[in-house]
Amino acid sequence: MKLTELLEIKSGYKPMVECGCDLKDIYKLGEEKSRIDASSVLGVGALHDFIGGQNGTIHYIDMQQYKEHQDIFDTTIYVHQDKTFDVIIPLHAIFITQRYKMIHEYAHYVLHSDKGMCYACHRGNNDIEKEANTFALGFLMPAKLFEAKQKKYNNNINSLVIAFLVPPEIIKDRITLQEKYGL
Numbered sequence: 316m317k318l319t320e321l322l323e324i325k326s327g328y329k330p331m332v333e334c335g336c337d338l339k340d341i342y343k344l345g346e347e348k349s350r351i352d353a354s355s356v357l358g359v360g361a362l363h364d365f366i367g368g369q370n371g372t373i374h375y376i377d378m379q380q381y382k383e384h385q386d387i388f389d390t391t392i393y394v395h396q397d398k399t400f401d402v403i404i405p406l407h408a409i410f411i412t413q414r415y416k417m418i419h420e421y422a423h424y425v426l427h428s429d430k431g432m433c434y435a436c437h438r439g440n441n442d443i444e445k446e447a448n449t450f451a452l453g454f455l456m457p458a459k460l461f462e463a464k465q466k467k468y469n470n471n472i473n474s475l476v477i478a479f480l481v482p483p484e485i486i487k488d489r490i491t492l493q494e495k496y497g498l
């Protein structure tokens with residue numbers, strides 16, 4: 316769908332609801348879907364192409380567009396009847412944040428879009444956000460690779476940010492998951 320078409324569609328779309336699956340299983344599903352391995356921690360362009368290959372379209376919006384259509388662009392993903400989806404990424408976010416957002420939105424698509432036309436927004440309910448976050452942690456930082464890099468960099472957060480190209484708070488979430496569930 317084109318960005319201009321997204322401005323027209325709000326009615327008929329329902330807010331996504333949580334899948335209620337075990338967080339460990341969600342993490343494992345993220346790992347399973349991941350294309351990230353020791354030789355390729357995919358950059359923004361490669362993740363953009365990955366989303367394209369999953370029937371998704373990414374729209375980058377700037378601050379001006381966001382201000383003008385905040386009601387629409389507060390929504391971060393729309394999934395349509397034909398199972399295609401549109402993701403909205405703020406252009407002004409730094410690239411490590413863009414990477415994380417792309418996979419977080421893809422997680423909503425995988426986990427929360429089985430009930431037809433729906434959307435999620437970043438002010439949505441905490442349970443779906445937690446589930447999408449957990450999937451993204453598995454996708455972006457699979458356990459084997461994460462452990463290897465932790466060892467190599469002596470668990471230094473800044474080094475892990477550079478190794479995995481995600482924001483520091485996401486590295487911390489990943490470590491929490493590791494400590495809590497051994498993942």
Ligand SMILES: [Zn+2]
Pocket residue numbers: 391419420423435436437443444447
């Ligand atoms: Zn979300």
